[in-house]
Amino acid sequence: MNAIFYENEAQRAVAMASKADLELKTGGPVKTAILPVRSFTLAEDYHQKYMLKSHRSLAREMENLYPQHVDFVNSTAVTRLNGYTGGYGTMQQWSSDMDQLGLSPAGKKEMASLIGR
Numbered sequence: 001m002n003a004i005f006y007e008n009e010a011q012r013a014v015a016m017a018s019k020a021d022l023e024l025k026t027g028g029p030v031k032t033a034i035l036p037v038r039s040f041t042l043a044e045d046y047h048q049k050y051m052l053k054s055h056r057s058l059a060r061e062m063e064n065l066y067p068q069h070v071d072f073v074n075s076t077a078v079t080r081l082n083g084y085t086g087g088y089g090t091m092q093q094w095s096s097d098m099d100q101l102g103l104s105p106a107g108k109k110e111m112a113s114l115i116g117r
Contacts, residue, residue, distance in 0.1 A: 005037040012036075048073045051086035055114070058085065061107045077101040084115055091115050 004019075006012040015034045022030050042048075049072065053059045058081060066072040080101055083089055089097075094115050098108050 002032040004032060004034050005040075006034065007037055045069060045073075049078055049082045052078060052082040055085050055110070058103070058107055058110060061103055065102050081111065084111055089115060 004015045006015055012034060019030050019032060019034060048069075049059070052062065062075070062078045062081065063072060066075050066078060072078055077100070080089075080097060081103075084094060091112070094112060098111070103111065
């Protein structure tokens with residue numbers, strides 16, 4: 001199930017506006033539910049950034065930048081790379097992001113090859 005969870009009215013309003021905007025752009029309904037958060041449990045450590053961790057050399061580069069696990073998990077760069085390795089993102093987005101995420105030239109090349117698939 002696709003869902004956006006909100007904690008307060010301001011977040012709900014932003015989510016609803018975003019959904020309405022996307023429906024206008026696509027000309028069809030967006031089936032993503034917008035729901036109040038009731039509780040939240042962070043997944044176990046071994047689930048954190050799972051897709052990135054399956055690409056060991058890329059994960060190792062990020063672990064070198066963020067040696068503390070909490071910093072690794074909370075890093076925006078690691079989160080972006082996890083999304084790319086999971087198949088989310090385009091080559092155009094990658095071109096815009098790649099110089100800001102901290103990867104080596106070899107890491108950038110590896111990531112580009114994953115996105116190009």
